[in-house]
Amino acid sequence: MSASRSRPPLDPSAGNVRRGRPTRAEELRTQLADEITRGLLLPGTALDESALAARFGVSRTPVREALRELTASGLVETRPHRGAVVARPGAERLQNMFQVMAELEALSASLCALHMTPQERRELEDLHARMGELMRQGDFAAYREANERFHAAIYAGSHNGYLIELAIGTRQRLSPFRRAQFRALGRLALSHTEHERVTIAILRGEREAAANAMRSHIAIIQDAYEQYAQSL
Missing domain, CATH: 1.20.120.530 (GntR ligand-binding domain-like)
Incomplete structure (x- = not known):
């Protein structure tokens, strides 16, 4: 039996590589990323956790997670004593x-x-x-x-x-x-x-x-x- 036939099939729409419904943090990350890449949130704009939590009707926990993931993408920069601000990766x-x-x-x-x-x-x-x-x-x-x-x-x-x-x-x-x-x-x-x-x-x-x-x-x-x- 060939290597390709000995493996169980993987459903491309679920299972190993894709979860179902996105988490609230993922939804927030997508929304904020779209606003940044569309120029609706300009570089230097402050991203206050409390204000974002109030805007989206969530606790600060998913907001904090979304900002952390956006920082990894280079769309957000965290500065000492200033909090998170919109950035653009070099x-x-x-x-x-x-x-x-x-x-x-x-x-x-x-x-x-x-x-x-x-x-x-x-x-x-x-x-x-x-x-x-x-x-x-x-x-x-x-x-x-x-x-x-x-x-x-x-x-x-x-x-x-x-x-x-x-x-x-x-x-x-x-x-x-x-x-x-x-x-x-x-x-x-x-x-x-x-x-x-x-x-x-x-x-x-x-x-x-x-x-x-x-x-x-x-x-x-x-x-x-x-x-x-x-x-x-």
């Missing part, structure tokens, strides 16, 4: 983060080409097809959610627990910028085309092609975000 740091993400996802895709089970390959293909319909409908919110499942399925399909851990951690740090890039003109259709190349290479078992397609996809995401940021 161009070099952001470039370094995307470079690491590209290699982690390229490795994940290459291992998928070798180790994904037949059921996992069918699920990836079906998910990609559903994303095509969302793209044609122009449903940005649903497409972004499906995009999370798509990449989670590729991490899971690598069948390398340590790689999954690293990829998820790095993706979480880059999540605000990856979400923001979907606002670039025509990005939804281009993203789906890039996913098409990744999916085909994985389904064909072409390890190098899958890695190259994914590496190119992440590089384009970085460019799309930079173009969007410059338009603000």
